[in-house]
Amino acid sequence: MESKSVMDKKIEDLLSQLTLEEKLGMIHGDGLFCTKGVERLDIPPLKMSDGPMGVRNEFEKDKWIAVGNSDDYVTYLPSNSALSSTWNRELAYRMGQVLGEEARGRGKDVILAPGINIKRSPLCGRNFEYMSEDPYLTKEEAVPLIQGIQESDVAACVKHFALNNQETERLWVDVEIGERPLREIYLPAFYDAVKRGGAYSLMGAYNKVRGEHCCQSHYLLDEILREEWKYDGTVISDWGAVHDTAEAAKTSLDIEMSVTDNFDEYCLANPLYQEIQEGRIAKSFIDSKVRRILRMMERLHMLGGERKSGCYHTPGHRQTALETARESIVLLKNEDQRLPLQRKNIKKLLVIGDNGERIHSNGGGSAEIKALYEISPLLGLKSMLGGNTEIKYVRGYCPDTKEEPGEVNWQEASLNAGNGTKDNLAKDSALQEKRNKLRKEAVEAASEYEEVLFIGGLNHDYDVEGYDREDMILPYGQDEVIRQVLKANPNTVVILSAGAPVEMKSWVNEAKALVWNWYAGMEGGTALAEVLLGEVNPSGRLPETFPKTHLDCPATRLGEFPGKEKVCYREGIYVGYRYYDTFEIEPQFCFGYGLSYTEFTCGNLEISDNSSAFPVSVSLDVKNTGEKSGKEVVQLYVRCLEPKEERPYQELKGYEKVLLDPGEEKRICFLLDESSFHYYDEKQGDFCIEPGRYEICIGKSSRDICQKKEINIVI
Structure with missing residues (x-):
């Protein structure tokens, strides 16, 4: 890369040639995922994409309407929760390489990943996108991931800075927190992301901190990020997180993005132009923003340099997804060496549970992926057992009936009031009757089979952007299904797929074998089958504590979750295992826990x-x-x-x-x-x-x- 002095001279030369209108076009969205370029100076638009688990499908420039071509199928990677469960820095680096190459292959400049917010409560709807309750583990996995992404001339955009720990009232909730927990728990991963990882960009959060919206926060963006940490990268707003023209202009935010198509009406568009023309905001604020954007573009070789080309959904990428999925699976119980299953002895196998054949790639909010394919657990098992085993599948339980989608895309409506919590109670009598029938069918079948797998957990009705859970109870009446199936067949192996802990206390003592499986990507079903059948020795370890109930969580016991207009982090530094270990609160499964088939x-x-x-x-x-x-x-x-x-x-x-x-x-x-x-x-x-x-x-x-x-x- 060229020296800083040469880069700075080039940036200043370009800056001197830009008109005010051209500069403003560079600091706000000119499309749902792009800014405006300056063709006469060969400055391209900046193209972005969501991407915690892969590069998102292509939308029309100004509408939340999928383009619908076949050229945006990509590798569906394991979630960040799954990645951190591997405790493997090398896999984090390789997963970053996949994200970078695929983003570049799709013509993107910025991939909106990774998500590194600390898991303060198990109820946060976006926890599946985040890594851990622990700042050390988070930064050790995030840094190589960022480095892998940026090898392909693509900027990682580390999110969400900062204290974005709930979805309830996510645009307006005001976080009250002491300086010590802020510095010890919630900021270290961001610090290492920019200092060691060298992240070229960072995304501001929706919420407020101490009365300031994060994307307009003088304390977070100016005092900490720019002055203390000397960060010279680009700060991009979350989509719709900017609320005030003057505040956003005078802080170190560089680019305003949103979910609506009135691009010229964004705070940093025509309203800012008017403020400058009337002398209320100095042009120097805009120059600082453009200067940082140009610096990122130069680092990505976008300004006349020789830029790397990318690729996507390659065999190598799929192999990385598979290896990461393998190491993410956590064996939680294995009494009487119930696992691995002895495949040569399995003549008949019963699989129970909606998650046994559910596809997860197409949900979760902005983490949704248009996957080239996704191997479900049922498909993975059938493929590995090769027809020598008769496999029967019964659903066992069913999710709530989906409402027909309206004309407005969920993301376009995401700035409206109403984000909150989701309960898991069936209120429809016909639905409850259907679930009773499915449960009865599963229990009867379980009594007839020697080998039974229950595959349940959560899905993206609950692990989803925009909503938090009310509690940790398994939805759709699964607890009763598991209890009755275990009673009918005590050897049943329980497998749970989810992005956050769930309650297990009503049946966990009766289960001889328990496997935890995250949203494990396109090869998740293959990896799970390999672990269950002993082809792969499980090596995942929990990156967060699994409490017995959400009422044991320090955010609930000592602090507030989710709060109302304000949320007070009264638990301070006692987040996750720091709380459970210090105050001797017995969890269901502790931080770092995981079993193996060896000793x-x-x-x-x-x-x-x-x-x-x-x-x-x-x-x-x-x-x-x-x-x-x-x-x-x-x-x-x-x-x-x-x-x-x-x-x-x-x-x-x-x-x-x-x-x-x-x-x-x-x-x-x-x-x-x-x-x-x-x-x-x-x-x-x-x-x-x-x-x-x-x-x-x-x-x-x-x-x-x-x-x-x-x-x-x-x-």
Whole structure:
């Protein structure tokens, strides 16, 4: 890439030639997913696309109407929740490469991904698009994903900055939060995304923070992002997140986008022109925005450079989707070694559940994908068992009856009031009667089959943009189906597909085997079948705590969720396992948890003697003591033993995923820098380290610590 001085000279030269009208055309939408270019200066329009799980289908320029051609089928990738469940940085990087190549292949300049908002509550409707409750795990998966995207001359647009943790009243809810949790929990992944990941762009959030809309926030955009972090990339609004011309113009927002086709009426369009002409807003604000846009374009080689070409839905991309799906699956229970199924002994197999044959790619809101194909669990099983097993499918339960779609696209109406929560109660007697019939059919069939799989969970009626859940209860009466099926056949394997935790307490003790499967992309059904049949050893680990009920969640117990006009994050730093581990609240399944078809041990933990200098070196041996090859996730937690300031019980500060054959042993090394021991001191307005005793804990999860050793930090 050319030097900064050469780039700056080129940008200033272009800037000097632009008229005010041309500059304004570059800082607001001129289409639903593009800005206006300047043809006379060879400045192209900026083309964007949604893309957490793949490049979205093509719409008409100014209408939410799909073009409908066959040239926008793409690779459907596992969700960000699935990716973080792999605990695999290399897969994150490869998935980023796929997103970048496919976005470039589709002619896009910016892919609106990844989503890295912290999972504050399990009820948030967009949690499936996000990664984790933990800032360290989030940033470690996000950084290589961003780097992979941008290799193809495509800008990652990291979203949503910041505190976008609910869908209820998402355009207007005002977040009240202390400075310490903001800095320790909600901002670190964004910081690393721009500092280590080098993200070329960032998306502002819908909500307010301390009274300011995020896309007009002087504190977030000017003080933190530009002044503290020295970020010189492009800030793009979420679609419809700008509400005031003067505020948006005078902050560090660069591009305003929205869902409506009145492009000249956007805040940064004609209204801004009028404000400038009447002398109320200085032209220098617009120059700063255009300068940052041109800088991003130059980094993408859009201004006369030699730009990389892309490709999409290639065999290599599909292979990455498959490998990511394989490592995302989490084995939660496996009593009596119920899994893997012995395929040679299976003559008849019963599959129960709507998710067994449901397609998920075409839902969820702006995460929807026009997938080249999607392998359902039923298809994956039938393909692998090859006709030697008779497979019967019964639905078991059914979703609510869908209303006929109206003329207005959901996204066009998404700025209207009314986003909120969805309940899971069937209010229609005919629907309830149908569900009773389906349940009875499933229970009768379960009693007749030796091998039974129940495949249920959530779908994009509930994991969806614009709505939160009221509770964690499985919808459509699934709990009763599972209870009765387990009673009829205690060996039934329960598989749940979802983007967020669900309640399991009414039946989980009766289930011998339980598998968690996220929205795992186009090869999700293949990967699931491989795990169930033992072709792949499961290695996914939970990137978030699964509470027994949403009432155990700190956002509900200590803070507010979803709040009303305001939402108070009174739980502070106690988000996720930081809360459950500190206050000894028993979850259903803890953070970092996941089983394997083999066994691993850790030993010989050693820590460098020099505790007065960083980095601190930590090493240990990991051994596969079982009979199958597998991957273990070695997790490192740091615990302050005698804190003078309030601290969580422990915090994740390192992890490594290692492949081991039976009997094989490898030595794993970690380097811990200052950030592994610091906390944010609100009085000093900075991160600080307390000298004293710390414990380095090595575990298989936050609740399964197998090695620990004390260290004294001298400052």
